[in-house]
Amino acid sequence: MSDIVAFPTLAGAGEARQLPRNIEAEAAFLGAVLIDNRVVEDLPVQLQADHFFEPLHGRIYQQAMTLIERNSIATPVTLKPYFEHDEQMKALGGVGYLAQLTGSGAGLIGARDMAQQLFDLALLRELVGVGRNLVENALDTSESVDPQAQIEDAETSLYRVAGGDSAVGSVKSFAQASLVALSTAEKALNSGGGVSGITTGINSVNAKIGGLHDSDLMILAGRPGMGKTSLATNIAYNAASRWQRDEGDGIAPDKNMGAKVAFFSLEMSADQLATRILAEQSGVSGEALRMGKISKEQFQQLSRAVTELQSLPLFIDDTAGLTIAGLRTRARRLQRRHGIGFIIVDYLQLLQGSSKSGDNRVQEISEISRGLKTLAKELNVPVMALSQLSRQVESREDKRPQLSDLRESGSIEQDADMVLFVFREDYYMMAKEPKRPVEGDDIKIHAAHEEWASDMERVFGLAELIVAKSRHGSTGKVRLQFDAKTTKFHDLADDSMAYEDYE
Structure with missing residues (x-):
């Protein structure tokens, strides 16, 4: 020199x-x-x-x-x-x-x-x-x-x-990008079930959407009572459990079909969410857990579930009133400390925007949805945000949700890579129950209740996951089984009717 x-x-x-x-x-x-x-x-x-x-x-x-x-x-x-x-x-x-x-x-x-x-x-x-x-x-x-x-x-x-x-490294040549695409396809091939992303733990859902993909923003929406939080907790547990299992089997992180999960619960406290997951995995009713109406045998089931779940890589943040900037900061910190690979936000409308958006709620929701999509790309993980639907669903004869029902802003639909709706017909059918007949009632009252009971039996415990938008695949719907007692979603026993495409 x-x-x-x-x-x-x-x-x-x-x-x-x-x-x-x-x-x-x-x-x-x-x-x-x-x-x-x-x-x-x-x-x-x-x-x-x-x-x-x-x-x-x-x-x-x-x-x-x-x-x-x-x-x-x-x-x-x-x-x-x-x-x-x-x-x-x-x-x-x-x-x-x-x-x-x-x-x-x-x-x-x-x-x-x-x-x-x-x-x-x-x-x-x-x-x-x-x-x-x-x-x-x-x-x-x-x-x-x-x-x-x-x-x-x-x-x-x-x-x-x-x-x-x-x-x-954000600018990649086509050769680099194509190698990543090939690796994704190889992962789907090796999974044996066509899953190229993180597993949802529900085979029929995996078959329809191919799992949860990095940098995707997914919106999971539904009216109150449809079970969107239950489905989110099911998927969170399944992804975290699969990560734990694959890691224990010595599978390399890039081949792991699960993920460490960060669950931002703005509506429920961490212990309420934990109670729900324990009910799902132990088979003990969540209502019975909260009221203490459980037998010694059920308590042992619960204790076993707690022991098994203690090391589950599922992190719950129940901070109320989070801003989108605060959520992004906490998510970065969790990824840096724990290697988070999947983020769930319950729910989008409870997040707050910056002070710049003022009293304009549509502008604020637009800022939040853009922020969530940016977070998914920045951390290169799938982000699932739960969302409320507008009340206009209730005024229609067919109460299956549509994209136009997304509440407060069309930017949610625009920013999302995938929009999923949860729909349970038995929820609405229950509310239509006619007068229960008693001895001496007119035959028409008996016939009406019998017809309702027949319809109720046909739809009871069934749910639909409607794929209303998908940038990477087809739209359609997946039929699932829902256990209201443990708030758990399952594949239907008859897989031949598991899902269908829209015409």
């Missing part, structure tokens, strides 16, 4: 002098690029101009990359016209400095290592900036300060720094 010039005029004064940097490595790396432009084709990270501590070095690198991307050659000679009037270059003796960079050629030997070091030093400087802002904001004690918002902003900034190198 003996031929590299000193930098008495470039380095900043005062506190900036203490920031992490390696000016000599910057100069040596630039020299390597100007000697052999092919150096930039095989770097462990993709450097940008702002990764250089010295602004002049950043400008030289940026201009060199511009020439290279135009299929031109970047050398001290071809760069000379762009820096003849650069004041910082003049301070170093003029454009002859470009030739000095290539003087020793020492950077050619370790260009890859130097690029990685420059990138890492840039991340450290960014981390210093985050810390400085955090301290300055924390010292502000004015009334308008929101400490919780400051924490969320700080975590967002830290996550951005931590994922700095992952953002670089």
